Amino acid sequence: MTRRLAWEILRSGSSTPTRLVGAVADREGLDPRDRGLLRRLVGTDVRRRATLNAMLRELARGKPNRDLATILRIGLVQLYFLDQVPDHAAVSETMRAALDVLGPSKAKYVNAVLREAIRRRRSGHSGDPKRDFIGRDLHFADDLFRDPSEHPYLWAEDALSMPSALVKRWDKRHGRERAFALCEGALQEPPLSLRCVGVSSETIASELVVHDVSTVRGKHESVLIASASDTSAVLTSNAFREGRVTVQGAAALRAAELAGARSGERWLDLCAAPGGKTVVLAAAGASVLACDVDEGKLDRLRQTAERLRVLDRVETRLLEGGAPPAETDFDGVFVDAPCSNTGVLAARPDARWRFGPAQRHELGALQTELLEAGAARVRKGGTLVWSTCSIEPEENGQLIKAFLERHDDYELALEHEILPDPAADEGPVDGGYAARLVKRA
Known part of the structure; x- marks a missing residue:
């Protein structure tokens, strides 16, 4: 069901699909595990959209329509960017979602494309920027991105999933290395930033350990950093409910x-x-x-x-x-x-x-x-x-x-x-x- 919900959010037409995740998860009564998966599916699709589209240009026959392209991207997100999802689960669950929303013929097509994606996935970096995935220890079997020595902004758009116009602006203002670093940083799911209210960060860190939430001290003395996957645990903790900690960067x-x-x-x-x-x-x-x-x-x-x-x-x-x-x-x-x-x-x-x-x-x-x-x-x-x-x-x-x-x-x-x-x-x-x-x- 989680893949189908991700598909519904991504094809909703919303300009802010990541903000719909919480409401949809609440509506469907998702447990913390499925809620986290839904957040990662939608968030990674949006962050890596241009990279995923480059992959579809290489893997998909013709140009899939919007509905089909969306379910294919959800499958590719799991195979290339979510380590916690096994290949067999990624393929079978995405195919099941495709069957529900697109029918049997499209589901078979999804199965074929995702299995081809697995076949062309390679571990480690190749050293070729036209094949390597930024922020992942993976590369594609064939050239996937444009040559950065000839088209640096178009390469960045595909490999770093950032509009080339924005990359160009940052390059002119901050230099090429810093511009690309800003793009790469924007590919990462951010951690959960917490502000401690009226008590020390050490006290809150100790309280959250009881909920299996590990934290590190942030740049500000009252800020703690936790994993985004711990969001549900933090929001249901006594420290949060009683106002001793809140979410703020x-x-x-x-x-x-x-x-x-x-x-x-x-x-x-x-x-x-x-x-x-x-x-x-x-x-x-x-x-x-x-x-x-x-x-x-x-x-x-x-x-x-x-x-x-x-x-x-x-x-x-x-x-x-x-x-x-x-x-x-x-x-x-x-x-x-x-x-x-x-x-x-x-x-x-x-x-x-x-x-x-x-x-x-x-x-x-x-x-x-x-x-x-x-x-x-x-x-x-x-x-x-x-x-x-x-x-x-x-x-x-x-x-x-x-x-x-x-x-x-x-x-x-x-x-x-x-x-x-x-x-x-x-x-x-x-x-x-x-x-x-x-x-x-």
Whole structure:
């Protein structure tokens, strides 16, 4: 059933299929093992989409339609990227799903293609970048990818599964080696990042061991890193239910701490959901008006604030039509803006396939509107924080520079940009940007 559910999610037409996994798993009552498999099937398909399509061009006769291509990719994910699934189970279970949704003739075709994929799979690296799978100790029997010496961006699109336009941008800004490293990092399933609340990370680590959850210390002193496969165990632990630990990455935590909120202050969180930054502001003693355009997300934000015992300092408000609240003179405004997510492509793999000129144009207009709306609601001497999980300058430093050129009543107090680094010694690091601006008194 898990393969069929993955197929249904991937063919749903959603631009964010990985976000559907939890709801589908809940609806079907999947146990932790099948829930984890569903997450890996969908997530790996999205992360490795271009690589899988290159494999289909080599393995499939003709061009399979969308429904058939989707079930074939699910099979290839298991055979090439999920070590815990035996070949016989990958083939038989994927064929069974194909039989359910496509019928017997297509199921036989799926069986043939997957068995051919096994036949052409080789262990180890060949040393030929046209055959080797990045991040896997495997290679293909024949040339699969384009020659990187002739077409580096097209090779990266296939082998690193990243849009060539994005690779080219990163190459120009960071250099070829760093650009390819950013792409490779985005192929990995990210670990679970946990923030300890009111207790030491050592205490929480000891509590989670009881649930067979192993952790390591993160870059931030209050952050622990666990395996994504331990998500269910963490979310059902007493430590989580009682608000002593929550899911939050170090980059998001540092952005919230950069605000410097103080007890007694009044803050506006303009794009508040899912609430990670709201609760950090409230934990500092500030009262927070948390706004969003999605009532369901605000419900979850309230649940998080209640679990972390800061709900008494949080007011939520649905922004009808996206219009910002009428109130002004906040001590601080936090704008965690919608963005391209290029700093967190490991966690949000589908974002890479939305990146392009149309998205940048749409986001540029929205981000400018949000920044202006936030700035108009800060009192003199107050603080404006701009935060994204993007590493694109148009959404970050360039946007802030243009804003400051229009507003001489604001000055830049602090900014920082972090590039994603999944191999950092202190644990995986998300990418992102944050700037703190002060309105002149």
